[in-house]
Amino acid sequence: MSVLLIADVDQGALAPATARVLSAVAGLGPVDVLVLGDDADAAAAEAANLVGTARVLVAKGPVAVDADSDAIVALSSGYHFVVQSAGSVGRDRMPRVAARLDVMPVTDIIQILAPNRFVRPIYAGNALETVRDDQPIHVLTIRASAFRAAATGNAAPVERLDLSMQSAVRLIATHRTPSDTPDLATAQVVVGGGVALGSAENFQLVEKLAKKLGAAIGATRAAVDAGFAPNDWQVGQTGKIIAPDLYIAIGISGALQHLAGIQGAKKIIAINTDPEAPLVKLADVALIGDLFDIVPKLTAELERLGVKR
Amino acid sequence: MKILVAIKRVVDHNVRIRVRPDGSGVETTGVRMSMNPFCKHAVEAAVQLSEAGHGDEIVVVSIGPKAANDVILTALAMGAHRGLLIETDAALETLAIAKLLAKVVDEETPDLVLLGKQAVDDDSNHVGQMLAALTNRPQATFASEIKVVGQGLEVTREIDSGRETLALPLPAIVTADLRLNTPRNAALPQVMKARSKPLAVRPVAEFGVDVAPRLVIETISPPPERVAGKTVASVTELAGIIATDLSTMEAL
Numbered sequence: 001m002s003v004l005l006i007a008d009v010d011q012g013a014l015a016p017a018t019a020r021v022l023s024a025v026a027g028l029g030p031v032d033v034l035v036l037g038d039d040a041d042a043a044a045a046e047a048a049n050l051v052g053t054a055r056v057l058v059a060k061g062p063v064a065v066d067a068d069s070d071a072i073v074a075l076s077s078g079y080h081f082v083v084q085s086a087g088s089v090g091r092d093r094m095p096r097v098a099a100r101l102d103v104m105p106v107t108d109i110i111q112i113l114a115p116n117r118f119v120r121p122i123y124a125g126n127a128l129e130t131v132r133d134d135q136p137i138h139v140l141t142i143r144a145s146a147f148r149a150a151a152t153g154n155a156a157p158v159e160r161l162d163l164s165m166q167s168a169v170r171l172i173a174t175h176r177t178p179s180d181t182p183d184l185a186t187a188q189v190v191v192g193g194g195v196a197l198g199s200a201e202n203f204q205l206v207e208k209l210a211k212k213l214g215a216a217i218g219a220t221r222a223a224v225d226a227g228f229a230p231n232d233w234q235v236g237q238t239g240k241i242i243a244p245d246l247y248i249a250i251g252i253s254g255a256l257q258h259l260a261g262i263q264g265a266k267k268i269i270a271i272n273t274d275p276e277a278p279l280v281k282l283a284d285v286a287l288i289g290d291l292f293d294i295v296p297k298l299t300a301e302l303e304r305l306g307v308k309r
Numbered sequence: 310m311k312i313l314v315a316i317k318r319v320v321d322h323n324v325r326i327r328v329r330p331d332g333s334g335v336e337t338t339g340v341r342m343s344m345n346p347f348c349k350h351a352v353e354a355a356v357q358l359s360e361a362g363h364g365d366e367i368v369v370v371s372i373g374p375k376a377a378n379d380v381i382l383t384a385l386a387m388g389a390h391r392g393l394l395i396e397t398d399a400a401l402e403t404l405a406i407a408k409l410l411a412k413v414v415d416e417e418t419p420d421l422v423l424l425g426k427q428a429v430d431d432d433s434n435h436v437g438q439m440l441a442a443l444t445n446r447p448q449a450t451f452a453s454e455i456k457v458v459g460q461g462l463e464v465t466r467e468i469d470s471g472r473e474t475l476a477l478p479l480p481a482i483v484t485a486d487l488r489l490n491t492p493r494n495a496a497l498p499q500v501m502k503a504r505s506k507p508l509a510v511r512p513v514a515e516f517g518v519d520v521a522p523r524l525v526i527e528t529i530s531p532p533p534e535r536v537a538g539k540t541v542a543s544v545t546e547l548a549g550i551i552a553t554d555l556s557t558m559e560a561l
Contacts, residue, residue: 010470064475065438066447088468091434092450095403099439104404104523107433121532122431123320127328127335128532129431132525168447172463173474185469188558213555225488231453231467237429238347238487240469245558246551256325263532267554269547275540284538287547294544301548307555 001029001115004076006084006093007047012039014046016186017085017144024147025083025140026052028115033156034075036061036068044158053156059163065093067167073100075163076137086141086241087185098139105139106131110146110264124237124260145185145243145264177230179217181207184233187216189309190244190265192235195222196251196273196291203228205295206250212302214309218242220258236261251291254279271295310420310479312355312367315410315440316348316384318377319430332528335430344380347425349387349492350485354455355423356388357490363457366390370413372406374398378508385503386495392508395516403431405520407439412516414444419480421462426451426484437484447477450484 003025008015018033025031032055033047044058059071072093076082082097084090086108098105111119113130118140122129184190191213193206203223210217219229221236235242237257243264250271252258259278262268270283271294280286287294320326321341329336344352358364369384371377372395381392395409414422422444427434441448449464453472456463461478467486495503513520541547 066441069442088451092438092448095435095438096442096448098435099404099407099442104402105435106524107435117527122529123326123335124429124432125532126326128530130527130530132527133523134525135523168478169449170476171473172476175472177471189555213551221487230471231488232469232471237432238427246554248551269551281537282535285547285550286538286540287544288540297544298548301544302551305548305552307552309555
């Protein structure tokens with residue numbers, strides 16, 4: 001039972017999600033990691049270093065899913081599993097790959113019970129579906145935050161492939177959110193802010209606390225819609241799904257759609273004026289009060305305690 | 310251009326769902342149903358393109374039980390011109406849905422197919438991409454902006470690292486994200502008028518598509534419940550807890 005894992009590559013580097021997906025699927029069989037892109041060498045070296053990688057396959061070319069999904073389909077004949085993380089690239093690509101193969105994919109997997117049995121959340125995580133997939137080839141996406149990362153210290157061979165890829169689509173602009181904080185989807189600590197912050201300027205309270213803690217920054221849909229935070233900080237059913245060891249929610253009441261994104265958090269701390277807010281009720285620790293009073297004091301107190309990450 | 314919009318009737322997104330104790334699924338009887346929110350953004354996008362002079366005809370298709378007529382009527386009230394219900398009482402898998410839609414694309418030959426990026430019941434996020442694969446069309450998923458430029462589209466997508474803009478030729482498939490637009494609520498005269506717009510109902514069998522499920526759903530269970538925690542009284546106490554947590558956290 002062999003696995004073709006398609007790596008997530010961001011600006012030439014291997015995205016943290018890939019190591020987690022690798023550890024999730026390593027038990028299914030030998031894993032070949034496919035790295036696509038024009039500057040894929042560094043990412044390929046990182047993939048070769050991950051424990052569980054049997055081979056790294058590198059192919060240059062345009063990364064537009066109409067083109068590369070056909071190349072992946074051509075490559076998939078030797079594999080039982082074709083897998084990627086359930087990030088925005090995997091969500092875009094893998095259903096296309098599956099349809100080309102005439103396979104029903106199983107996506108956003110949070111648990112692998114057996115090589116043909118998987119658990120995935122539905123209804124924004126308010127129910128869990130256990131599915132059996134007896135198709136000859138399995139097309140899967142894995143929720144990276146639900147798994148620990150594979151260790152490093154391997155030296156898998158790297159092979160170059162020449163895949164012909166012709167895309168009808170042209171990338172004409174990218175709008176990256178400049179950030180020196182960790183990757184939100186895989187961060188160990190996340191500080192999230194809601195619409196109660198009131199403005200993009202006030203949202204910096206969240207950003208300062210996050211920086212102090214070496215945490216990634218999250219936001220609710222309402223805060224993003226209001227323009228307080230960029231879209232890629234959105235956590236929830238339609239944004240990113242996080243599973244940090246610690247989530248600090250500031251001024252977030254806890255709409256169902258937001259709760260969907262944080263159910264994997266090990267510990268939740270809520271700072272809110274409303275003791276009845278849904279998120280306060282499910283938090284492990286809550287502090288009731290005005291965030292504009294609490295958050296600066298908390299940041300200063302952590303500074304005083306010498307907290308550093 | 311001609312625009313096809315595919316929409317789904319789902320449990321209303323404000324309903325707190327209940328998982329049946331026997332593990333057979335989520336309770337949907339007696340529960341408020343409505344158009345999937347992402348589909349509403351897709352319909353709105355089609356109507357706005359039409360209002361800007363880019364859409365000659367908007368055809369709306371839904372696949373589901375007779376009651377799914379409701380969501381087609383909603384779309385017709387929003388400004389779509391014609392509806393098609395592909396009737397089935399079975400809960401079809403996304404691959405079967407995409408195959409049925411591919412047949413509709415063959416019949417209707419739309420320049421643009423708009424869909425919601427995912428349905429909030431199964432959260433699959435498959436159908437647009439599958440339809441693009443089956444019809445050999447380029448795709449732009451998770452759209453937050455759609456512009457008609459020359460003979461093609463420029464679509465801005467919301468992705469994990471921010472946003473990106475793609476240029477794609479028509480015909481194409483685009484799936485809508487939440488910030489694409491603000492869907493309108495149709496006024497009563499439009500709702501009345503929608504009832505006189507053409508709405509065809511055709512059984513799934515007529516399309517000659519194999520819709521047999523590929524997967525077996527073994528059980529549907531509720532997620533593990535979180536137990537309520539404690540309330541602390543001061544910032545100092547909270548800071549102490551956070552400092553302890555960080556110092557005991559396993560290094561990754």
